[in-house]
Amino acid sequence: MKLLEERIRKDGTVKAGNVLKVDSFLNHQMDIDLFNEMGKEWAHLFADCPITKILTVEASGIGIACVVAQHFHVPVVFAKKTQSLNIDGEVYSTKIQSFTHKKVYDVIVSKKFITPEDHILIIDDFLANGCALEGLLEIVGEAGATVEGIGIAVEKGFQKGGDLIRSKGIRLESLAIVESMDAETGEIVFR
Numbered sequence: 442m443k444l445l446e447e448r449i450r451k452d453g454t455v456k457a458g459n460v461l462k463v464d465s466f467l468n469h470q471m472d473i474d475l476f477n478e479m480g481k482e483w484a485h486l487f488a489d490c491p492i493t494k495i496l497t498v499e500a501s502g503i504g505i506a507c508v509v510a511q512h513f514h515v516p517v518v519f520a521k522k523t524q525s526l527n528i529d530g531e532v533y534s535t536k537i538q539s540f541t542h543k544k545v546y547d548v549i550v551s552k553k554f555i556t557p558e559d560h561i562l563i564i565d566d567f568l569a570n571g572c573a574l575e576g577l578l579e580i581v582g583e584a585g586a587t588v589e590g591i592g593i594a595v596e597k598g599f600q601k602g603g604d605l606i607r608s609k610g611i612r613l614e615s616l617a618i619v620e621s622m623d624a625e626t627g628e629i630v631f632r
Contacts (some may be wrong), residue, residue: 442482442616445594446631448475455622455629459569459597467594468501468566476508479616483564483592484512486614490589492562494518494555496581498537498548498573502565505594509564518555520548520577533583537576550580557585568593568615571602578611590614598632 454462466472492513497506498520510517520537532549539546555561561581565573574591581588588611596603596615606613618632 442479444475444478445617448472449595449617449619450629453629455624455627457624459600459622461567461595461597461619461622461629463595467505471504473504473508476505479505479594480509480512482616483509483562483614487513487562487590487592490562491560492589493558493560494562494586496520496550496555496561496563496577497565498522498577501567505566506564509562509592513562516554518550520550520580522546522548533580535576535579538570538572548576548580550584552584555581555584555586559584559586560589561586562589563591564593565591566594568596568602568606568613569600571605574602574606578609592616595619 448466449463452465456462466475492515494515495506495510495517497503499522503519506517531552533552534547534549537546537548563577578588590612591606593615596618598618598620619629620632621630
């Protein structure tokens with residue numbers, strides 16, 4: 442998606458350790474007009490799928506997922522990183538390792554929000570090593586629901602996550618795939 446690539450070139454910053462900082466428009470301050478265009482693109486790409494729910498993980502994926510859900514007219518479910526008093530009943534749970542935070546999180550989804558009848562579109566902001574997606578796929582599998590596909594805003598094509606997900610035969614639609622980036626020069630090359 443050229444619009445997203447242009448925005449990353451304009452406002453993204455490459456940091457040491459393969460970190461792409463896009464917090465001015467994607468995952469801290471959010472550009473809702475951009476999210477809307479991304480939602481339109483995923484709605485077009487997954488128009489042939491009977492999506493019943495959008496699934497993401499707390500926290501950065503929530504904003505994007507909510508805007509995307511408007512294009513599919515379905516609810517958003519997000520995997521919570523902490524058990525809270527207001528979650529009642531049984532839950533699906535798994536562990537997810539964050540590339541950015543270098544931390545392992547226990548994430549949960551209430552069993553009442555994903556059922557075997559659901560057709561899930563997973564949406565997230567970044568794909569690096571695929572750990573978050575592996576966890577979400579595990580939850581959907583436990584629920585007996587169907588994964589129709591995954592939509593990623595920014596995929597780091599030089600890391601293993603995209604290949605890992607595609608090797609499972611899962612449809613993955615990334616709107617911007619970074620082929621390489623250089624912290625010294627700030628150069629970002631897209632696939």
